[in-house]
Amino acid sequence: MSGGGGDAVRMRGVGKQFEQISAVDGIDLTARAGAVTALVGPAGAGKTTVLRLALGLLAPTTGSVEISGPGRGPGAVGAVLSPRGLHPARTVRDQLWCYAPLAGVPNSRIDAVLDDTGLTALADTEVALLHPGQQTRLALAIALLADPPLLVLDDLFADADGIERGWLQQLLRRHAERGGTVLVSASSLADVVSAADQLVVLSEGAVAWRGTPAKLRRGHPDRLVVAAAPSIALATALAAQGFTDAVMRPDGRLAVAEADEPTIRAIAEAAGVRVASIVADPIHPDRVLASLTKPRTHQHRVPAPAAGTAFAPMPNSYGMPR
Known part of the structure; x- marks a missing residue:
């Protein structure tokens, strides 16, 4: 080839x-x-x-x-x-x-x-x-x-x-x-x-x-979920350090992207925020796929190629690079 x-x-x-x-x-x-x-x-x-x-x-x-x-x-x-x-x-x-x-x-x-x-x-x-x-x-x-x-x-x-x-x-x-x-x-x-x-x-x-896979990861990153009191104060402190991708969950925990655990804890300590726990929330690729697509409301069958068609003889972790 x-x-x-x-x-x-x-x-x-x-x-x-x-x-x-x-x-x-x-x-x-x-x-x-x-x-x-x-x-x-x-x-x-x-x-x-x-x-x-x-x-x-x-x-x-x-x-x-x-x-x-x-x-x-x-x-x-x-x-x-x-x-x-x-x-x-x-x-x-x-x-x-x-x-x-x-x-x-x-x-x-x-x-x-x-x-x-x-x-x-x-x-x-x-x-x-x-x-x-x-x-x-x-x-x-x-x-x-x-x-x-x-x-x-x-x-x-x-x-x-x-x-x-x-x-x-x-x-x-x-x-x-x-x-x-x-x-x-x-x-x-x-x-x-x-x-x-x-x-x-x-x-x-x-x-x-x-x-690219890298672009997809940036739009759907893995996160660390932080239980902190008060969460809004941690979100403000993180944003001040450039970590703006933090989402408040319904249970009051903060889901943070692009920051590792030592960084989050250091920023929280400097801001006087108590951190109770930090757990990883890796996103599975097929969760991403489900968010981008929806199932067909109808199905169709692709007809088999006609005899003699030129190509007819040929038989029929997140994993993303960071």
């Missing part, structure tokens, strides 16, 4: 309508080369539709979709769709053997991909005997056969446990660090926030928020 600079995927004003239902509307999205861009949102938010529009499996009703970067043809894009599109009776190796000609690579590439995805020991295992995480690894292995510059990955973290999630995050980071582009969807912000360079939050088919 050879990476290039600039934008690998550009979507401008993209909308998609199925009969009378608007699946997505007004989507502006950029996925940069050398970066991981994550689409995050609840079920029905439009993530799968956006990825299928990016792949050309769906035609937009409005707007434009552009794919650029090195290479064209089946080796330029690797896709993992949902469902994964794996034959249950084939072995792992046979599944890769079937797709190698479509990817334009020799069979010798199969062993390297098995090794990269940790599937070498399972090469002769039938797909039906793999657990969902291993099936996702196999779908990834197929997508990686041609070492494509662009990876488009739908619902990659479904059914992943903590260890599997960490492995997937590392794989995405490695691909981006080699100059590749990753466009990945997830229903949980916790799954992608530590691996992503850019987050795009979808809600009801529209972009609800976009930015």
Whole structure:
């Protein structure tokens, strides 16, 4: 894979309508080369539709979709769709053997991909005997056969446990660090926030928020909850020292951001405020996601790609950097 600079995927004003239902509307999205861009949102938010529009499996009703970067043809894009599109009776190796000609690579590439995805020991295992995480690894292995510059990955973290999630995050980071582009969807912000360079939050088919993980953390910081008497005096003293992000809770405690416990205690002592307790209140990423989105009032099914479509053969702590 050879990476290039600039934008690998550009979507401008993209909308998609199925009969009378608007699946997505007004989507502006950029996925940069050398970066991981994550689409995050609840079920029905439009993530799968956006990825299928990016792949050309769906035609937009409005707007434009552009794919650029090195290479064209089946080796330029690797896709993992949902469902994964794996034959249950084939072995792992046979599944890769079937797709190698479509990817334009020799069979010798199969062993390297098995090794990269940790599937070498399972090469002769039938797909039906793999657990969902291993099936996702196999779908990834197929997508990686041609070492494509662009990876488009739908619902990659479904059914992943903590260890599997960490492995997937590392794989995405490695691909981006080699100059590749990753466009990945997830229903949980916790799954992608530590691996992503850019987050795009979808809600009801529209972009609800976009930015970096660091920007998201600044807007939704972890806090220390302080029981002090009087709390208002502590809030005033903290503000005088530049710690203005302090929120009074209904129980009278003060939730303070961006100040550590020794600093709070020192400011309280100087102001003559008695501190009874300080407890950490880390915010879970999915609490943040819930605050930015709302569930769909209707659901829609994305139609399967037509036979012969170019991409059809491809199978289907807070964690934020401070």
